[in-house]
Amino acid sequence: MPSCYKTKVIFAGTSESGKNEFFQNCSSILTFNNSSLWNIGVSFKIADYIGENGDKLTMSIWDINGNQRFKFLHGNFFRGAVGGLIFFDPLNATSYIQLHYWIDSIRNNTESIPIFLVGKEPNDKRKIDFGKIRDFLETYHLNGFYLVDNKSSAKNEQIISRLARRILDNIESEPSISDLEAELDPYEKETYEKFLDFFSKCPLCSNTNHTSYLKKFYFTQKKDQRKLRDELIFLMEDSKVIKNHYKNEITVGIPCCSCFNQIFQNN
Numbered sequence: 001m002p003s004c005y006k007t008k009v010i011f012a013g014t015s016e017s018g019k020n021e022f023f024q025n026c027s028s029i030l031t032f033n034n035s036s037l038w039n040i041g042v043s044f045k046i047a048d049y050i051g052e053n054g055d056k057l058t059m060s061i062w063d064i065n066g067n068q069r070f071k072f073l074h075g076n077f078f079r080g081a082v083g084g085l086i087f088f089d090p091l092n093a094t095s096y097i098q099l100h101y102w103i104d105s106i107r108n109n110t111e112s113i114p115i116f117l118v119g120k121e122p123n124d125k126r127k128i129d130f131g132k133i134r135d136f137l138e139t140y141h142l143n144g145f146y147l148v149d150n151k152s153s154a155k156n157e158q159i160i161s162r163l164a165r166r167i168l169d170n171i172e173s174e175p176s177i178s179d180l181e182a183e184l185d186p187y188e189k190e191t192y193e194k195f196l197d198f199f200s201k202c203p204l205c206s207n208t209n210h211t212s213y214l215k216k217f218y219f220t221q222k223k224d225q226r227k228l229r230d231e232l233i234f235l236m237e238d239s240k241v242i243k244n245h246y247k248n249e250i251t252v253g254i255p256c257c258s259c260f261n262q263i264f265q266n267n
Contacts, residue, residue, distance in 0.1 A: 002054035005171055008080050009059045009163065012102045013087030014066035017095060018120035021150040022087065023063070026157055041070030042077055049164035057168050059083075059160075066098070078109040079224075083167045085159065090119040090128045090147075096136075103140045111222060114143045114166040118159060121149040177212075180219045191233065192218060198236045203253030214254070 013019040023045065043063040050056055064070075064077055086102045089095040099117070106115065117136065122128065125147070133145055143166060146159050184192055196214055201207070220226055235252045 002056065004056045004058070005168070006058045006060065007082045007167060007171075008062060009167070010062045010064055010078055010081045010084040010106065011087070012064045012066065012084065012106070013118075014095075014098060016092070017066070017087035017089055018118070018148065018150060019063070019087040022118065022148060022156055025150050025153040026160065041065040041067065041073050047160055047164070049161055049168070051165065051168050055168060055172070057164050057171075059164060059167070074105055075109045078106050081106070081110050081113060082170070083114045083163050084110075085116050085118050085163060087118045087120070090133065091122050096132070099136060103136075103142070107140070112141075114163065114170070115140075116143050116159065116163060117145045119145065119147045121147040174221075177215050177219060181215075195233060195236060198239075199232070199254045201253065202256035202259055203251040204255055204259040207256050207258070209254060209256050213257075217254075 011019060011023075026047075042065060045061040045063060047059045047061060048056065049059065062077055062081070064074060084106060086099065086106075088099050103115070106113070117133065119128070119133070128147075136142065137145060144162070146155070148155055148159070150156070181189075181192070195218055196211060199214055200209055200211070202209055217225065218229060220229065232252070232254070239252055
């Protein structure tokens with residue numbers, strides 16, 4: 001049975017990189033979100049991709065404004081992304097300097113996500129230093145390079161589809177929860193089962209949390225989430241000790257989806 005996935009991807013580059021023209025030629029496959037927050041440095045678009053086996057990938061595209069005044073927000077914008085395109089002008093020396101910034105910033109705030117470079121095609125391609133571009137691909141372990149002239153939408157849509165296919169392959173290649181459970185040693189299994197039981201109830205409304213989400217969180221490969229998981233396990237193991245040190249009872253838990261959204265979407 002086909003699966004459906006929703007993911008976040010980032011498109012980065014300055015206004016001179018050809019990024020805006022790229023979007024204009026993808027109107028047939030992109031849905032533009034009217035709630036874009038361009039005044040704080042980001043705009044949103046949606047693209048859908050159907051894999052060969054029928055799996056559907058919905059990509060929430062975060063179009064990052066390259067203006068200098070928004071740089072302090074970029075790290076937050078990048079977190080949680082599973083893929084990206086970086087746009088640049090291969091005949092502009094400053095554009096290569098900006099490439100270093102974009103790649104480093106994305107790598108520092110995400111996992112090892114697939115990233116493709118998209119170059120603005122000049123009238124004379126002989127002026128392009130392809131060796132320099134290959135060095136970028138090898139040094140930063142990037143996944144590919146495309147030249148686009150933005151005169152036709154076909155190639156632009158092909159690039160988005162290529163990125164989507166790589167993301168979908170990564171998702172489907174992840175080990176199943178049952179396989180990960182089978183690999184646990186007796187001590188790890190005991191901790192795992194205790195974790196599922198301890199955090200089974202929302203500490204705010206007492207509703208039952210979804211076990212599937214707890215399992216997915218426990219086995220996450222994302223560094224920030226693994227760190228949070230380890231902190232929660234520490235609190236779980238020391239919960240009785242912590243309560244004995246305070247007169248008022250302290251409840252340690254993971255909020256359910258409804259409470260989480262109510263707290264964070266209203267603030």
